[in-house]
Each structure stands twice: as structure tokens, then as C-alpha cells.
Amino acid sequence: MKKLNLKSGFLIVISVIGLCLPLFVSNPYTLQYFISMLLFGYLATSWNIIGGYAGQMANGNGVYFGIGAYVSTCLFTYNNLSPWAGMLIGGAISALVALGLGRLTFRLSGTYFTMATVACLHLIRLLVMSNQYLFGYEIRGAQGIVLPWKGESIINMQFTGKVEYYYIILAFFVIGVLVSYHIKTSKDGYYLSAINTNQEAASSLGVNVMHMKLKASCISAFMMAIGGTFYAQLYSMIDPSRVLGYDLSIQIMLYAAVGGRGTLAGPIIAAFLLSPLNDILRGTLGTTVSGLALVIYGLVMMLMVYFIPQGLWPFLRDKLSRAELKAQTAERK
Amino acid sequence: MSDKTVILECKDIVKKFGGLTAVNDVSMYANKGEIVGLIGANGAGKTTLFNMIAGVFPPTSGQIFFEGQEIQGKKSHEICRMGMGRTYQIVKPFRNLSVLDNTVVGALIRDSDVKKAKKKAMEVLSFVGLDHRAEVSSGNLGLPELKRLELARALATDPKLLLLDEVMAGLNPTDSEKVIALVERIRNELGISLIVIEHVMKAIMTLSDRIYVLNQGNLIATGTPQEVSVNPEVIKSYFGEKRYAKN
Numbered sequence: 001m002k003k004l005n006l007k008s009g010f011l012i013v014i015s016v017i018g019l020c021l022p023l024f025v026s027n028p029y030t031l032q033y034f035i036s037m038l039l040f041g042y043l044a045t046s047w048n049i050i051g052g053y054a055g056q057m058a059n060g061n062g063v064y065f066g067i068g069a070y071v072s073t074c075l076f077t078y079n080n081l082s083p084w085a086g087m088l089i090g091g092a093i094s095a096l097v098a099l100g101l102g103r104l105t106f107r108l109s110g111t112y113f114t115m116a117t118v119a120c121l122h123l124i125r126l127l128v129m130s131n132q133y134l135f136g137y138e139i140r141g142a143q144g145i146v147l148p149w150k151g152e153s154i155i156n157m158q159f160t161g162k163v164e165y166y167y168i169i170l171a172f173f174v175i176g177v178l179v180s181y182h183i184k185t186s187k188d189g190y191y192l193s194a195i196n197t198n199q200e201a202a203s204s205l206g207v208n209v210m211h212m213k214l215k216a217s218c219i220s221a222f223m224m225a226i227g228g229t230f231y232a233q234l235y236s237m238i239d240p241s242r243v244l245g246y247d248l249s250i251q252i253m254l255y256a257a258v259g260g261r262g263t264l265a266g267p268i269i270a271a272f273l274l275s276p277l278n279d280i281l282r283g284t285l286g287t288t289v290s291g292l293a294l295v296i297y298g299l300v301m302m303l304m305v306y307f308i309p310q311g312l313w314p315f316l317r318d319k320l321s322r323a324e325l326k327a328q329t330a331e332r333k
Numbered sequence: 334m335s336d337k338t339v340i341l342e343c344k345d346i347v348k349k350f351g352g353l354t355a356v357n358d359v360s361m362y363a364n365k366g367e368i369v370g371l372i373g374a375n376g377a378g379k380t381t382l383f384n385m386i387a388g389v390f391p392p393t394s395g396q397i398f399f400e401g402q403e404i405q406g407k408k409s410h411e412i413c414r415m416g417m418g419r420t421y422q423i424v425k426p427f428r429n430l431s432v433l434d435n436t437v438v439g440a441l442i443r444d445s446d447v448k449k450a451k452k453k454a455m456e457v458l459s460f461v462g463l464d465h466r467a468e469v470s471s472g473n474l475g476l477p478e479l480k481r482l483e484l485a486r487a488l489a490t491d492p493k494l495l496l497l498d499e500v501m502a503g504l505n506p507t508d509s510e511k512v513i514a515l516v517e518r519i520r521n522e523l524g525i526s527l528i529v530i531e532h533v534m535k536a537i538m539t540l541s542d543r544i545y546v547l548n549q550g551n552l553i554a555t556g557t558p559q560e561v562s563v564n565p566e567v568i569k570s571y572f573g574e575k576r577y578a579k580n
């Protein structure tokens with residue numbers, strides 16, 4: 001009971017801080033850090049559904065981020081379609097691609113799925129980079145698309161300031177976490193963690209392994225794509241190396257791995273700690289010694305993976321429950 | 334006990350792995366309410382036969398009927414849903430999950446509601462005597478408890494027929510006795526039919542209504558425990574070469 005109160009109290013405090021943050025942070029550059037934190041928290045949460053809960057290393061899952069960004073941007077730029085509708089279409093297309101990839105590779109060993117997602121990412125990036133037009137849309141190859149300014153409005157998801165973007169990504173983040181929480185605590189969550197450890201045993205207990213993996217993969221792809229649309233609207237420009245780069249995929253995956261794959265909170269905590277670190281390092285060191293920021297960032301990641309391989313959150317949770325146990329026994333004495 | 338309706342029937346089952354014929358033209362059946370024993374030396378093809386019945390892979394040829402329905406080629410999860418459970422000779426716990434959650438995974442097939450599945454799982458755990466270990470991570474269990482967990486998970490799926498693959502292997506005589514009693518309770522109290530693979534001869538002789546003997550993929554004898562134990566071919570090929578009487 002006490003633990004429950006502590007938990008809900010913590011959640012309330014975090015929610016209030018989250019909601020009121022723009023009141024205290026007026027500097028758009030600082031607010032940008034928080035937007036980036038939330039975006040990466042959202043993306044890591046999305047990745048975690050297939051990569052963590054289901055344990056399928058979707059290393060190239062950033063491809064859906066890119067598909068989402070390009071689909072909604074093309075529809076917005078050339079068809080005047082609101083990004084809110086465009087992101088659903090981008091999400092649906094991403095889910096279909098995930099379905100196809102899964103159908104082809106989930107029957108084989110896990111490595112094939114991993115390679116297929118990475119190959120798909122590279123393939124689509126090359127396709128976008130080397131074509132000026134795709135499906136009749138002018139995508140301008142490696143140069144990318146600059147989104148036209150269509151006037152500040154919610155429908156256009158275009159704003160002059162950052163505050164609105166902050167609240168949109170906050171909403172996406174909260175919805176993402178709720179989806180993840182629902183999956184984890186429902187039948188699907190049990191089935192996915194069974195698949196994660198032993199597919200054959202899961203199958204003999206009535207788990208439709210193929211179906212569950214496809215479901216997890218599609219949900220994850222859909223959510224990633226929506227992140228892509230948000231990114232496009234936020235920066236008003238996209239190009240293949242940014243939204244279809246392998247480094248983005250790796251970054252998202254690393255957050256989940258460093259934080260604790262398969263836990264709800266782990267990927268979020270890691271994204272919240274490491275994405276600002278990345279931004280700050282690049283902001284301060286990027287101009288003095290080129291590359292140093294990346295070296296330090298990489299070193300921090302390596303140390304974390306080396307010293308707490310089980311992930312940051314499982315490690316902290318373990319320490320917390322031990323401290324609690326100690327306190328309890330001390331009380332009894 | 335047995336009302337003589339056939340629950341499972343295998344007709345002319347063959348399984349080839351490349352050049353190796355692991356199961357060669359085996360026909361067998363199990364009646365409702367029966368405990369059927371399946372014995373044979375290591376590599377005789379017992380587990381392979383189970384894997385085909387439970388849908389891990391299809392037979393190279395032959396037919397399998399479960400409650401009159403052809404099931405060869407169906408997937409494991411479909412066969413489980415139809416009412417067949419199985420345990421693994423090499424235990425396969427979900428090591429990241431607690432004993433209770435392991436069992437919940439099985440219970441969820443009959444009730445998608447996690448709360449109800451938990452309740453059901455707890456009942457099954459107390460039936461097999463693991464309820465006091467419910468919250469322990471299955472990665473921390475010893476072999477006797479892991480074998481029970483295999484049983485609990487399979488029971489949680491509400492099977493009509495249960496396939497047990499060497500649930501006593503590696504247990505000491507005391508633990509084996511307990512499992513024997515448990516298997517009898519599964520049949521008598523829950524009304525579940527069983528096919529039991531076992532190396533512990535005493536166990537299989539006490540438990541089984543009928544026994545099938547496999548040798549290098551071939552069925553060499555069948556009958557009551559008494560009949561089988563005096564069959565000269567069985568004595569020659571099984572008891573003669575390898576003495577499993579003391580496990």
C-alpha cells in the first residue's frame with residue numbers, strides 16, 4: 001500500500017512538472033532539449049514493444065520513422081493534407097511494411113529478422129537518396145524536402161514557437177507509454193515475454209507466436225512512423241540521412257538496451273538521461289573539438305552497458321527493493 | 334475408469350530426419366481416462382513421436398487423430414487450444430518470469446482476463462504443490478520444482494490429454510514417488526488422459542494401463558505392464574542392453 005502511494009505520488013509530481021514545464025522554460029533552445037527528450041522517450045518506448053517485450057532485435061526499425069516522415073511530408077506539401085491525417089497514413093504504410101518483413105522472416109531464426117529490418121532501412125534510404133521523384137512526388141533525393149509554411153495552426157501542425165510542439169510530443173509520449181503499459185500488463189504482454197524467452201514452450205501453451213510477433217512489430221512500426229511525422233513538422237525539413245539514417249535506429253535501440261529492454265520505464269529513463277547528454281555535449285564541445293562529443297557520449301554508453309548489462313532500470317529497481325527490505329528489517333528491530 | 338472412447342490415435346507415423354528414420358511406421362492409440370506408457374532406450378524416437386503429436390513438426394507420413402479430428406500438420410498452439418498439453422524432457426521455463434506468471438501464460442488460453450488467469454494459475458500451482466513458490470523467479474528453481482512447473486503450465490491450459498516427457502528423469506526416488514502420486518491424481522481427480530514417456534521402470538509399471546515399447550523407431554511390443562515385461566523381444570532389446578530399472 002505504501003509502495004503504491006509512493007509510486008502514484010511520483011507519477012503525479014512528474015505529470016505536474018511535465019504539464020507546467022513551458023511556464024518556467026521560456027527559452028526555446030532549452031525547451032528543445034525537453035522536446036528531444038520526449039521524442040526519444042517515445043521512440044524508445046515504441047521500439048521496446050518489438051525489441052524489448054517480444055525480444056526481436058529490430059535494429060533497423062528507424063526505417064518506419066523515415067517512412068512516416070516522408071509520407072506525411074509529401075501528402076502535406078503536395079496534397080495539402082493535414083499531417084494529422086498524413087501520420088495515420090504513414091503509420092498504416094509502415095505497419096504494412098512491418099507485416100511483410102515479419103511474414104518473410106519471423107519463421108526463420110531471429111538474425112534474419114534483424115538483418116531484414118536493417119536491409120530495409122538501407123534500401124529505402126538509397127531509394128530516396130537516388131531519386132528526385134518517387135510515386136510522382138518530388139522528394140529531391142539526398143537534398144530532402146523543406147516543408148512549406150502553410151500558416152500557424154493545429155491542423156497544419158505548424159507553429160512559430162516551440163511550446164505547442166512540446167505539448168504535442170508530450171501527448172504522444174503519454175499515449176505511447178499508456179499503450180506500452182497496456183500491452184505489458186495484458187495477455188499480450190505475457191505472451192510476448194513468453195516468446196522472448198522460449199518460443200517453442202510458448203507455442204505449446206497456446207501462444208500463436210507468428211501472430212504475436214507480427215502484432216508487436218506492426219504496433220511498433222506504426223508508433224515510430226508517427227514520431228517521424230512529428231519530427232518533420234518540428235524541423236520543417238527532412239532528408240534521407242537524418243530521418244533514414246542507421247545512427248538514429250542504433251540510438252533508439254541503445255536507449256532501450258541501456259535502460260533495460262522489456263521493462264516499461266527503462267527505455268524512457270535512458271532516453272531522458274542520454275538524449276540531453278548527447279545534445280548538451282554536442283552543443284558545448286561540438287564547436288571546439290570536432291568528434292570529442294561523440295567519443296564521450298560513446299564512452300558513457302559503453303561504460304553503462306559494461307557495468308550494468310541488465311539495464312539501468314532493472315539495476316535501480318533491484319537496489320531500491322533491497323534498500324526497502326533493509327529499512328523494513330531495521331524497523332522491526 | 335476408461336470408457337473406451339479413443340482420444341488419440343496415430344496411424345502409420347513415419348518421421349525421417351534426412352537419412353535417419355527416427356520413427357518408423359508407428360501406430361498407437363490412447364483411450365479417454367487412460368494412462369499410456371511409452372518406453373524405449375535413448376534415441377528410440379519417443380520425444381520425436383511426442384513432437385509430431387503436439388505439432389512441433391509434421392510427420393513425414395501418416396495420420397494423427399485427436400478426438401476424431403485429423404491434426405497432423407496443425408500448429409502447436411492450435412493443438413493446445415484443442416485440448417492437448419505437453420511437457421518437455423529438457424525443461425523450458427520462461428526464466429524471466431515468476432513461477433506464477435509462467436503458469437499464467439498457460440491459463441490465458443482459456444481466459445484472456447489476466448486476473449482470472451492468475452486465479453486459475455494459483456489453483457493449478459497448489460494442485461502440483463508449488464503455490465508457496467508462486468512469486469519466485471523460475472530461474473531460481475531446482476530441477477524437481479522445474480519439472481513440477483512444466484506440469485503446472487501444461488495443466489493450466491485445461492488439457493483433455495497430457496503428454497509427459499520424462500518428468501521424473503533426474504529426480505531422486507522420493508521426488509519421483511511424489512510425481513507418480515501427482516500423475517495419478519491428474520488422471521483420477523481431473524479426469525485427464527495421459528501418455529507418459531519414462532525411463533524409470535518402476536514408475537512406468539505402476540502408472541500405466543498399457544505400454545508401448547519403441548526400439549530404434551520401431552514399435553516392438555505393446556500390452557499391459559505385465560505382458561510387456563515378459564515379452565522376450567523387449568527383454569532382449571531394452572532390459573537386456575541397458576538397465577534403467579534403477580534409473
Ligand SMILES: Nc1ncnc2c1ncn2[C@@H]1O[C@H](COP(=O)(O)OP(=O)(O)O)[C@@H](O)[C@H]1O
Binds near residue numbers: 353378
Ligand atoms: N530435430 C531433429 N533433427 C535431427 N535428428 C533428430 C531430431 N530430433 C531427434 N532426432 C534424432 O531422432 C532420434 C530419436 O530421438 P528422440 O526422439 O529424441 O529419442 P528419445 O526421446 O526416444 O530418446 C535420435 O537419433 C535423434 O538424434
Ligand SMILES: [Mg+2]
Binds near residue numbers: 379
Ligand atoms: Mg526423449
